[in-house]
Amino acid sequence: MPYALFCNDAQISKAYPSESDVWKLAQRSGLVVDVMADDERPGPRRVLDNDYEIAPCQAAQGEDPAKNKAEADQESRMEFELNS
Structure with a gap:
C-alpha cells in the first residue's frame, strides 16, 4: 500500500511506495523536527511538524x-550536486 503526506486529513503529497520514502520527502521539505526524550523513549526522536502526518x-x-x-x-x- 502506498503512503503520502497529509495535513489536516488532506493529502498534500504524491503517493510513494513506502512510509520511509515519505519521511525522506518530509525531511527534505523541512517538516521533520527532533523532540527531546520522554519517559517512554530515550534520546531525541523524529516527529512531523504541526498537523502533518x-x-x-x-x-x-x-x-x-x-x-x-x-x-x-x-x-x-x-539538489545535492548544485549545493556541492
Missing part, C-alpha cells in the same frame, strides 16, 4: 508511486 493512501488513477519515488530521488541528487 504520514498515512497509507490510494494512489490516484494513473499515478505510479515507484515513479514518484524515482523522480524525488533524482531531484534530491540534482
Whole structure:
C-alpha cells in the first residue's frame, strides 16, 4: 500500500511506495523536527511538524508511486550536486 503526506486529513503529497520514502520527502521539505526524550523513549526522536502526518493512501488513477519515488530521488541528487 502506498503512503503520502497529509495535513489536516488532506493529502498534500504524491503517493510513494513506502512510509520511509515519505519521511525522506518530509525531511527534505523541512517538516521533520527532533523532540527531546520522554519517559517512554530515550534520546531525541523524529516527529512531523504541526498537523502533518504520514498515512497509507490510494494512489490516484494513473499515478505510479515507484515513479514518484524515482523522480524525488533524482531531484534530491540534482539538489545535492548544485549545493556541492
